Amino acid sequence: MTTSPSSAAKKAQEALGLRLRSLRLDAGLTARQLADGTGWHFTxxxxxxxxxxRPTDADIRTWCAVCATDAEAPDLIAQARSIESMYMEFRHRSRTGLKQLMRSPVPLYERTAQFRIYEHNVIPGLFxxxxxxxxxLPFWFSFLGVRNDLEESVAARLERQSVLYDGSKTFSVVLxxxxxxxxxxxxETLSAQLDRLLSIMSLPNVSLGIIPALTVRDVIGSAGxxxxxxxxxKLETPTASIEVSQPQEIDLYAKMFDHLRGWAVYGRDARQLILRIQGELV
Structure with missing residues (x-):
């Protein structure tokens, strides 16, 4: 069962509270002593x-100052800011169809220089x-109960792919x-998609690695x-897009990406794997 956005946000807020409580306890302060130091009511x-x-940015800075842990403030503030935005419900954002949902990442794509992408069961939208x-897409119109704007949505997703041809951006992809x-x-659709992958691999700013199915490993990516x-x-569930902006968590995802990338094959080996699978479709 998918955790609802409101439930997930509540759990994230509770986790933030626990981190702040740990800072207070590590500083040897009671709740009343911290309240005295901040000028707040102890409740x-x-x-x-x-x-x-949920504490404001200023609340967190004050809390950390009283606990003599100012260095923790930026990470805690990032965690707090992500609580309200971490779940953006697809149903709310796509009531008039999926076209706007397809267009929504464009500003993020435009300001990003380095893309690192891991997918475990689907070709990335950019490809x-x-x-x-x-x-x-047809399944999602019915599943989410939104207007069917298929051709507009297809066009919007294809328009997003223009970032691939911006030489100032790099794309490191593991599938x-x-x-x-x-x-x-x-x-036939899948074969054409595999042709597209072979073409994408020739772009100088794209690094495409594939992890063979029978690779012996110590971990499997649980989500793209x-x-x-x-x-x-960013991660996607059937009903929501999850955004992670906390620096420590981003570092962990980067560490996981590097770990997964170590099992991938590249270049000629990756091309041969794609061609072999394509040949099996005939």
Whole structure:
């Protein structure tokens, strides 16, 4: 079952409260002593620590100053800011169709210089053909209960791909072999999509690695994720887009990406793998 956005935000707020409580305890302060130091009523301390009230940026800076942990403030502020925005519900953003949802990442793409992308079961949107997009979108109109604007949505997603040809941007992409074998649409659609991958690999700013299905490893990526520079990580669930902006968490995703990349094959080996799978479709 997918965790609802409101429930997820509540849990994130509670986690923030626990971190702030740990800072207070590590500083050897009671709630009343912290309240005295901040000039707040002591009940406010309790509300923040128990996830009932979300602290402002200024609250966090004050809290850290009283606890003599100023260095923790930037990371805590990033965590607090992500609580309200971490879940953007697809249904709310796509009531009039999916076209606007397809266009929404464009500003983020335009300001990002380094893309790191890991997908475990689907071709990334930046690489998808029109046929592949047409095969995968119809389900979502029905599932989300939104207006069917298929052709407009396909066009909007294809327009996003123009960033691939911006030489100032780099794209490091790791795909599980399963991405190449999921037959969205018919075999002809998948074969054309594999042709598209072979073409994309020739771009000088794109590094495309594939993890073969039988690779012996110590971990499997549980979800696809995109890292935008060192500023943001995005993941998608069936009903929401999750945004991670906390620096420590972004570092962990980057570490996971590097780990997964170590098992991927590149260049000639990757091309041979794609061609072999394509040959099996005949």
């Amino acid at each position: 406010r301390i309790s509300k923040i620590e128990n996830g009932v009230q 998808q053909t029109a046929g592949y997009i047409r095969a995968m 599980e072999e399963a991405c190449l074998r999921t037959p969205l649409g018919d075999t 994720f995109w890292i935008f520079d060192d500023n943001l990580v």
